Every structure is written in structure tokens, then in C-alpha cells.
Amino acid sequence: MNVRSLTHVSFRRSLVAAAAMICSIALLVAFGDNARAANGGASADGPAKATVKIKVKGLDGKRATIMSRVVIKGSLKPFRNLQKVRVYLYRDGKRFSTRRVKVHKAGNNYGSFRTAFYVREGNRYGVRAKYWGKAGSRPVGKDSTEHKVFRVRYVGLAHDQCGRVVAGFRKALNRLALVPDNGRCFNGKMERAVLAYRKLNDMSRNARASKTIVKRVFNGKGGYHVRRPGLGDHMEAPLSKQVIVFSRGKKPYAIFPIASGAPATPTILGTYSFYWKDPGYNEKGMYYSSYFIRGYATHGYQSVPNYPASHGCLRTFISDQPRIYNITEIGMPVYTFGNAFRGKVEPYKVKDSGGDLGPDLGATGGLDPTSLD
Numbered sequence: 001m002n003v004r005s006l007t008h009v010s011f012r013r014s015l016v017a018a019a020a021m022i023c024s025i026a027l028l029v030a031f032g033d034n035a036r037a038a039n040g041g042a043s044a045d046g047p048a049k050a051t052v053k054i055k056v057k058g059l060d061g062k063r064a065t066i067m068s069r070v071v072i073k074g075s076l077k078p079f080r081n082l083q084k085v086r087v088y089l090y091r092d093g094k095r096f097s098t099r100r101v102k103v104h105k106a107g108n109n110y111g112s113f114r115t116a117f118y119v120r121e122g123n124r125y126g127v128r129a130k131y132w133g134k135a136g137s138r139p140v141g142k143d144s145t146e147h148k149v150f151r152v153r154y155v156g157l158a159h160d161q162c163g164r165v166v167a168g169f170r171k172a173l174n175r176l177a178l179v180p181d182n183g184r185c186f187n188g189k190m191e192r193a194v195l196a197y198r199k200l201n202d203m204s205r206n207a208r209a210s211k212t213i214v215k216r217v218f219n220g221k222g223g224y225h226v227r228r229p230g231l232g233d234h235m236e237a238p239l240s241k242q243v244i245v246f247s248r249g250k251k252p253y254a255i256f257p258i259a260s261g262a263p264a265t266p267t268i269l270g271t272y273s274f275y276w277k278d279p280g281y282n283e284k285g286m287y288y289s290s291y292f293i294r295g296y297a298t299h300g301y302q303s304v305p306n307y308p309a310s311h312g313c314l315r316t317f318i319s320d321q322p323r324i325y326n327i328t329e330i331g332m333p334v335y336t337f338g339n340a341f342r343g344k345v346e347p348y349k350v351k352d353s354g355g356d357l358g359p360d361l362g363a364t365g366g367l368d369p370t371s372l373d
């Protein structure tokens with residue numbers, strides 16, 4: 001055999017060895033792929049890669065109407081038994097809830113999860129989910145989503161309107177110590193609570209629950225700050241606001257609109273206490289009167305303007321007075337203070353606060369003082 005033949009044989013053997021090596025590598029790769037598939041994507045060197053995703057449902061565009069239900073739906077891959085995902089909820093940049101949500105098997109090697117909440121306040125919400133991984137024989141790594149962000153849409157409310165938003169608005173008024181009626185409908189008692197809120201905040205004096213009012217109330221803005229908490233369970237009458245406030249220490253619990261004494265017969269100022277209660281109507285048309293000094297009383301009346309107009313008493317709406325009468329007790333302190341006129345004479349007008357707050361709707365804010373609803 002010559003040198004050329006030896007070279008040719010050696011080259012053929014090299015080709016055969018290379019082909020055998022390629023086949024071996026291919027078999028190893030295939031075996032590794034099959035092993036990772038059998039282990040849900042995990043390799044011998046580490047856990048399977050996790051993928052978690054979420055979608056936010058219940059939005060109108062990128063907004064959620066106040067008191068609406070928002071649903072977070074998500075998926076996680078790969079699926080393992082007993083998996084849980086943490087869902088983080090943010091309101092105006094601060095986390096207000098963390099939920100551990102169970103993952104349910106939904107398909108071929110992936111699971112799904114969901115949670116929901118009601119939008120009750122705030123301007124902007126954020127949602128994200130995180131999976132912290134799983135150890136064991138079939139380990140899975142960590143993964144998290146980006147923030148899903150949406151804003152809150154507030155709506156104005158009208159008389160006789162009913163529903164979840166009205167019910168939520170009623171509770172928000174209660175948290176500010178205003179006293180609407182129970183239920184899910186916007187009635188006269190709720191209108192008077194709105195009127196009291198507007199008076200407290202020097203807004204145009206009417207009963208309109210505009211979008212601005214609804215937003216402020218849901219977010220707890222514009223509450224009353226008690227001036228004399230040391231009086232314990234007592235009544236305050238800040239005459240510049242034309243409301244009365246019942247408070248236990250520094251915590252108010254009931255606020256009502258009133259009309260105090262006119263310029264010629266102003267309400268007496270100072271600290272007193274209730275000493276006499278007279279149920280029903282008297283000969284002067286005073287309804288369920290609670291007297292705190294001489295002839296000065298808190299009572300219902302057929303005329304309750306938005307400005308000081310009485311003979312010195314604190315006039316209330318006929319429909320509100322039974323509640324007020326039941327709250328007042330003999331010996332309860334009464335504190336009257338402030339300038340009811342602010343240098344002006346009747347009828348006193350507050351300036352319109354602008355936006356969608358609406359105009360002053362006359363002497364009683366558009367309400368009937370004798371209405372029983």
C-alpha cells in the first residue's frame with residue numbers, strides 16, 4: 001500500500017468518527033430536551049422558567065367608575081399543584097392590599113388565577129402580580145408582571161337616582177358625620193346632607209351632588225374639625241357655616257344644615273347646655289324644640305333659608321328635626337360661635353366655587369324645608 005492509499009483510509013476513518021460524534025451529541029440534546037419536557041421545562045442545572053401574566057377587566061378604556069368591580073385575571077406557566085401568586089394592589093402610589101391567590105390548572109402545563117375588588121376612593125390604581133417560585137423535584141423560577149395602571153372616573157348624582165354608587169356615596173357621607181337616609185337611592189335626606197357639606201366647605205349652597213362633590217366626599221375631604229373637644233358629647237354651631245355639629249370629644253357624628261338668627265335678632269354666642277325639650281309643634285310653629293338658654297332653641301321650621309333668618313334660634317329642616325331631637329339630651333353642652341354674617345346682611349351669599357359645583361339655588365338650596373323625605 002502506498003502513501004496515497006494510507007492517507008485516503010485515514011481521511012475516511014476521520015469522517016466516520018466525526019459522524020459518530022455528531023450523532024452522539026444529537027442524541028444527548030434530544031435526551032435533554034425530553035428530560036426538560038418531562039420536568040416541565042426544568043433542567044438539571046436549574047428550575048423551569050416561570051411566566052406570569054395579568055389582565056385587568058371591568059374598565060372603560062383605562063378608567064374604572066367609582067364603586068365599580070375590577071377583576072384581575074392572570075395565567076402562570078408552568079403549572080404545579082398548590083401554586084399561589086401574590087397580587088399587589090396600589091392606590092395613588094401606595095400599596096393598600098396584598099393577596100395570595102391560588103392558581104388552578106387551566107390547560108397544557110399552565111394555570112390561571114383571578115381576584116377582584118371594588119373601587120371606593122382614590123384617583124389612580126396600579127396592579128401587579130409576582131410568582132415567588134417553587135422548590136422540590138420539579139422546581140420553578142420566579143417571575144413578575146409590570147404594573148397595570150388605570151384611573152378612577154367619578155360621576156354626578158341626581159335626585160331619585162339609585163344604585164351602588166349612591167349607596168357608596170351615602171356611606172362616604174356618613175364617614176364625614178353627615179346624615180343621609182339609609183338605602184341606595186338619592187332622596188331628600190341625602191340632598192340635605194349634600195347641602196350641609198357644601199356649607200361646611202364654603203361652596204355654592206345647593207343640594208347638587210356634582211362630580212366634584214362626589215369625588216371629594218368619596219375621598220374623605222372637607223370634614224368638620226371640632227373646636228371644643230373637651231366638652232365631651234356636645235353640640236357645636238359654627239354660625240359662619242350655618243350648620244350644627246354633634247360630636248363626642250373630637251369626633252363628629254352628625255351634621256345638619258340650619259338657619260341661625262337674623263342680623264336684627266342674632267343667635268346668642270357662648271357655651272350653654274340643653275335644659276328643656278318640647279315635642280311636637282308649639283303655637284309659634286316650632287317643631288320638636290330643644291332649648292339651650294332662655295328662648296333660644298334648636299327646632300324644625302317651615303322656612304330654613306341658606307342665610308341667617310331666625311329670631312335667634314337654630315332652625316332645622318322639618319324632616320331632620322326628629323333625629324336631632326332624639327340626639328339632644330338635657331345637660332348636653334352647646335357651643336355657639338363665629339360670625340354668621342361676615343360683614344354682610346341677609347340674604348348672605350357664598351361665592352360660587354367654580355367648576356361643576358353649580359349656582360346657589362335660592363334661599364333653601366332648592367329644597368322644601370317641610371318635606372318629610
